[in-house]
Amino acid sequence: MYSARRVTFAIGSLIFVVLIGLVFYGYQSFQRDVEALQIAGQEDISWPTGQLELELMRFRAELHAMEAHDGGAASNASVNQRFDIMWSRVIVFQRGRVGERLSSYDLQTEIVARLFATMQAYETRVLTLQPGDRDTISDIDAAFKPFSEELREFSRRVAQGEQQISIDIRTQLRSGAQRTLIILGVATLMLVIALLVILRDARLSRRLADHNQRLAEEATRASLAKSQFLTMMSHELRTPMNGVIGLLALARQSSMSAALNRMLSQAERSANLMIGLLTDILDFSALQSNNMPVQHKTFSLRELADNLRKYDHRVDQPMQVDVEADTPDILLGDEKRLTEIYAHIMGYMLETAGVEGVVLRLSHNGEMLCAAIHYHYTKGDIWYPAMLADNLQQDDDNFATGVVGPTIARGLCDLMKGNINVSPDLGEGGLVSIEIPAAVASIPQINVWLETQSVVTRKLCEVALRDSRIVLMTAESGQQADVILLEDQGQVSDARLRALRESFPSARAIGLGTSAERLPFDQYLDLPIDIAVLRATIIDRLAS
Amino acid sequence: MFNSLKLLGPVCLAISVSSNPAFAELSADTKCVLGETVMLSAGDYQVVIAPDDGEVMLTMNGIDSTVVTLTEAQFAALPQYAVATENEHLDGINCYEGPLGRDIMTVIGAKSEDTVNLTAINDYWVEMPVALMLEYDVIFARSVNGEALSVRDKGPIWVMVPQTDNAELRDPFYSTYMVWQLNRVDLN
Numbered sequence: 001m002y003s004a005r006r007v008t009f010a011i012g013s014l015i016f017v018v019l020i021g022l023v024f025y026g027y028q029s030f031q032r033d034v035e036a037l038q039i040a041g042q043e044d045i046s047w048p049t050g051q052l053e054l055e056l057m058r059f060r061a062e063l064h065a066m067e068a069h070d071g072g073a074a075s076n077a078s079v080n081q082r083f084d085i086m087w088s089r090v091i092v093f094q095r096g097r098v099g100e101r102l103s104s105y106d107l108q109t110e111i112v113a114r115l116f117a118t119m120q121a122y123e124t125r126v127l128t129l130q131p132g133d134r135d136t137i138s139d140i141d142a143a144f145k146p147f148s149e150e151l152r153e154f155s156r157r158v159a160q161g162e163q164q165i166s167i168d169i170r171t172q173l174r175s176g177a178q179r180t181l182i183i184l185g186v187a188t189l190m191l192v193i194a195l196l197v198i199l200r201d202a203r204l205s206r207r208l209a210d211h212n213q214r215l216a217e218e219a220t221r222a223s224l225a226k227s228q229f230l231t232m233m234s235h236e237l238r239t240p241m242n243g244v245i246g247l248l249a250l251a252r253q254s255s256m257s258a259a260l261n262r263m264l265s266q267a268e269r270s271a272n273l274m275i276g277l278l279t280d281i282l283d284f285s286a287l288q289s290n291n292m293p294v295q296h297k298t299f300s301l302r303e304l305a306d307n308l309r310k311y312d313h314r315v316d317q318p319m320q321v322d323v324e325a326d327t328p329d330i331l332l333g334d335e336k337r338l339t340e341i342y343a344h345i346m347g348y349m350l351e352t353a354g355v356e357g358v359v360l361r362l363s364h365n366g367e368m369l370c371a372a373i374h375y376h377y378t379k380g381d382i383w384y385p386a387m388l389a390d391n392l393q394q395d396d397d398n399f400a401t402g403v404v405g406p407t408i409a410r411g412l413c414d415l416m417k418g419n420i421n422v423s424p425d426l427g428e429g430g431l432v433s434i435e436i437p438a439a440v441a442s443i444p445q446i447n448v449w450l451e452t453q454s455v456v457t458r459k460l461c462e463v464a465l466r467d468s469r470i471v472l473m474t475a476e477s478g479q480q481a482d483v484i485l486l487e488d489q490g491q492v493s494d495a496r497l498r499a500l501r502e503s504f505p506s507a508r509a510i511g512l513g514t515s516a517e518r519l520p521f522d523q524y525l526d527l528p529i530d531i532a533v534l535r536a537t538i539i540d541r542l543a544s
Numbered sequence: 545m546f547n548s549l550k551l552l553g554p555v556c557l558a559i560s561v562s563s564n565p566a567f568a569e570l571s572a573d574t575k576c577v578l579g580e581t582v583m584l585s586a587g588d589y590q591v592v593i594a595p596d597d598g599e600v601m602l603t604m605n606g607i608d609s610t611v612v613t614l615t616e617a618q619f620a621a622l623p624q625y626a627v628a629t630e631n632e633h634l635d636g637i638n639c640y641e642g643p644l645g646r647d648i649m650t651v652i653g654a655k656s657e658d659t660v661n662l663t664a665i666n667d668y669w670v671e672m673p674v675a676l677m678l679e680y681d682v683i684f685a686r687s688v689n690g691e692a693l694s695v696r697d698k699g700p701i702w703v704m705v706p707q708t709d710n711a712e713l714r715d716p717f718y719s720t721y722m723v724w725q726l727n728r729v730d731l732n
Contacts, residue, residue, distance in 0.1 A: 081665070085725070098632045
């Protein structure tokens with residue numbers, strides 16, 4: 001992978017350098033083309049030489065005409081005008097960019113300079129030329145005559161030079177177009193190479209990603225297998241442990257010596273602790289594999305408090321649990337998991353940390369179930385139970401068995417979107433605060449009129465209907481019954497049912513008995529009573 | 545910061561102006577302003593149309609075969625302008641003074657769709673669209689940088705196309721309209 005990156009870097013650098021070179025080369029080429037176009041856009045300088053040659057010829061023609069016809073003042077003016085015009089053509093060679101370019105063709109021969117010197121030398125004689133002065137005319141003509149041939153040669157030279165410049169410009173533009181084509185070709189090639197490198201890198205990255213994903217899947221599978229093994233083993237261990245506990249309990253019932261009884265009791269307690277540890281391992285595995293279901297059911301907070309007070313742990317010291325007055329009793333949540341959270345944390349504080357004066361106060365703030373665990377720690381050093389709140393102890397390489405409970409509690413708390421905050425005891429008592437979302441349940445109650453002949457049937461019914469939402473009415477209740485549960489005894493029951501229907505006209509009448517379907521009842525449940533069926537029937541009525 | 549830049553502004557301008565050799569050739573007392581056509585005089589048409597026995601400098605054949613001749617005094621009585629521009633026959637930017645082509649066209653009654661032949665002393669001529677003179681400040685220059693043009697130096701009149709102020713005119717095609725030693729204008 002490292003060598004592949006080096007290759008990519010080398011190719012990328014090469015492409016970068018080549019592109020920089022192309023930009024520089026393209027700029028140079030562009031500049032040359034611009035210069036060529038600037039030259040092409042210049043004034044044509046072929047005509048001034050031709051014009052000068054022509055004006056010299058015209059001047060000499062005027063001289064010859066003057067010599068031949070003796071034209072008088074008019075001819076003299078014509079000669080002077082031709083002289084002036086020729087003068088103006090010479091001036092063209094002396095100024096401006098046109099003059100500069102023309103002079104570049106005349107650097108060695110200096111024809112125009114010599115012509116101008118001759119004009120200056122003969123200026124006075126030309127201006128004062130008198131008709132009939134043949135000698136002067138001949139002299140002047142003889143002085144200017146040699147320039148005719150020289151100017152013709154000069155014109156040819158300039159024309160050839162300008163043609164060569166035109167050829168050079170065309171060549172330059174043609175080669176410029178070729179260079180542009182080369183630049184485009186090389187740039188395209190570079191782009192193709194860059195594209196190939198990108199594709200190659202993308203393929204490498206994809207392969208790496210696939211490899212990483214496979215590794216992650218393998219790690220997940222291994223972790224899952226570990227958790228499943230733990231779960232299975234814990235479950236398998238718990239079954240024989242239950243056998244051990246059962247037999248120990250039976251053994252304790254027989255008459256034994258006090259010493260033996262004490263040992264059995266100790267063994268039974270150890271077995272219970274073992275069961276607790278196995279349960280913790282199961283919970284821990286479930287949390288690790290995100291396989292811990294959380295229920296949202298109604299529960300009684302005060303029942304939860306009662307269960308906590310009876311919770312079996314290794315310290316001979318009952319958990320002190322209070323529910324603040326005015327705290328709603330029926331909440332929505334997972335009673336079992338909540339109990340485990342509080343029990344694990346308080347158990348840890350009492351058993352492992354050895355803090356004292358642990359008191360759990362439960363309250364509700366409208367959205368959260370708030371548990372405030374007050375404690376005292378008077379063993380000298382300040383004990384800061386950080387592991388209750390942070391996740392450091394989940395480090396697999398440094399896992400103390402004592403923190404299994406808090407770890408499970410923390411995991412459950414996270415699962416239920418709650419939080420744990422810890423304040424150390426700085427002399428006035430410490431506080432562990434646990435807040436877990438738990439809505440107050442608005443549970444409708446159902447009034448049940450229960451009337452049986454058999455005490456056993458009544459007791460079974462009472463057990464089945466033990467629910468905070470179900471109110472078993474008494475004669476003094478003075479409320480309307482929603483359900484009438486009446487043990488069926490044939491004709492006697494019919495009369496009684498009529499009486500009850502008069503008292504509770506909207507109630508649903510459910511008969512309890514062994515007879516076939518009885519029409520006077522709305523529903524009929526067979527005896528012996530099935531607790532689950534009875535409970536489901538009443539809950540259904542409550543739901544409807 | 546901004547004050548410093550303001551102070552630096554004229555210095556930078558001075559540097560850029562002095563570093564431009566073409567602009568530097570304009571004399572301090574030039575009548576031209578770079579980028580503008582400056583009106584020097586409103587002209588006096590009474591002088592233009594009044595009979596003048598002087599030497600004819602410019603002969604113009606206008607609409608309905610009318611012939612208008614202008615002596616130097618009559619030419620000078622036309623509205624006078626100054627335009628700074630450059631060309632390939634003189635070094636740098638120079639100040640050209642004279643009447644505008646569009647005023648000359650008004651005198652001969654030329655319209656935008658017409659063309660005129662501009663003829664020089666040596667009978668060289670070129671056909672120029674009148675529209676070009678109406679659109680741009682083409683000047684019939686009688687003097688350059690305050691000095692009257694002689695026949696020996698492109699005089700008496702040099703038709704000047706303002707190439708510096710109009711980039712689209714910077715082409716040899718428009719340079720062909722810059723006839724010098726002009727002495728005749730014929731409306732086609």
